[in-house]
Amino acid sequence: MAITKICGIETEYGVVQRGVAESNPVTASSLLINAYVSGLAVPAAAGGPSVRWDFEDESPGRDARGAAPPDASPPDVETHLVNAVLTNGARFYVDHAHPELSTPECADARSVVVFDRAAEVILERAMAAADRVLPAGQEIVVHKNNSDGKGNSYGCHENYLMDRSVPFGRIVVAATTHFVTRQVFTGAGKVGVEASGLTAADVPYQLSQRADFFEAEVGLETTLKRPIVNTRDEPHADAQRYRRLHVIAGDANLAEVATLLKVGTTAIVLAMVEDDAFDRSLAIRNPVQAVRAVSHDPSLRRTIEVGDGVTMTALEIQFELLRQARKWADERGLESVGEDVGGDVLRRWEEVLTGLEADPDRVAGQVDWVAKRRLIDGWRARHDAEMGDPRVAAIALQYHDLRPERSLARRAGLERITTDHEVQRAVTEPPVDTRAYFRGRCLAKFGESIVAANWDSLVFDIGREPLRRVPMMEPSRGTEAHVGRLLDECSTPAELVERLSS
Amino acid sequence: MPEREQKKRTAPQREADDVAEVTDAPQASERGEEIKADIDDLLDEIDEVLETNAEDFVRSYVQKGGQ
Known part of the structure; x- marks a missing residue:
């Protein structure tokens, strides 16, 4: 029986300090987080400098496959940088030259959406707090994205609690198939391409921010030679009973429905792995190539090879996963992913796939890559601008800008599934x-x-x-x-x- | 999201790679014109809030790699 899919999201945000000769991202991130924490009504209670993060439990070098291959390079634990624990249960810290916020552990995908939106509010308030301490003319700007468009990527990771007794190899097959194809609704959209050997002439627009950066199928690394399935085995829980699947193959989403589906469908797929519920295996032949093939094709028609020479589109594979998920839900119930939330995820999963199949513009309120492309295409038509116009790149970047007065995502008519009230509450509770x-x-x-x-x-x-x-x-x-x-x-x-x- | 009949479906399978089938999406300019008409107010707003020195902003946007 599948265990409750407790889950969460950790996001590394893009950061720039404007108005200085040279923006130092570590300094900017520290300043941002310190400004937020020290501005809280009860700094100590809010996890200010007096509550230190306890690294006793950190072991990011442990590999889920057992012995790691000799060339695996485990990430370092950076213990000296700002590290705050917030009263909503989240962790707010500096990691790899980015401000990072990990949501608290949530019991279902909808709760993750609420805390992911609360994280945006926290970053907004942090920017405002930093503004108050910075000299006039300086500003720290935060983007919720995963690439600077110049070959540098930073992550939005998901975490799912899993039953330790499930063989890791079984997780790999199902997870890979889902991660390669879920991009059709999780992609946050990117102008151009950062994979080597390709130019914007080959790929003017693609589904995902992250797809260009995956170079391996399975592995321990997160910053180099990134794998589609990450083997970090650091459960932060009873290691005899649990594993935490650390997912690095996702985009940071601005659309609430995209976040709900990213986490909700993945929780369902992983619960199905625990229940050994797949009646048809859809192992993808060449996953690294397929991640890019899917992302680089906004027409959604390109096929990838599964099993013995059978080829399917990413959408067809998603429809097949959905069919099996419905069957699993009918037979086993949705308790492990939350009855109501699981039902809502299944319904919206079908709606979004059906919309993407008919005409992607129908899901412009639910899917980021579609919403962003719509802004770009409409704007280009108005100004008679080429795709290569720098203002197009600026629109694409500003889609992710978290400053309320600049954010384009927040003006794009994205569907809300949370209320302002619950998001505000989740900032502190x-x-x-x-x-x-x-x-x-x-x-x-x-x-x-x-x-x-x-x-x-x-x-x-x-x-x-x-x-x-x-x-x-x-x-x-x-x-x-x-x-x-x-x-x-x-x-x-x-x-x-x-x-x-x- | 439009209301559509929700039907169970099975994924079709294909025997051969049919990348060749991929055709261009509907005329991009035509689609752009339709969207332009659809989101006219939004485009006004974008023109208002878009960074004025867009080119510089994009050029100077360089991040350190992360996880």
């Missing part, structure tokens, strides 16, 4: 249905007594030796239902730690 609830509530109530925090533990200073570590190895525990009353009743961290250990 954690989800109620995962362990993020415990982390967030503890930071809000006892922040000054928390000396360190990470995904699977909190360390309390209760006023006497020793420091007390509270482990949270079960991502589905520590919810409002489990500890809401306890947290209401305890007035000191000592009392909380006492009652938790009794």
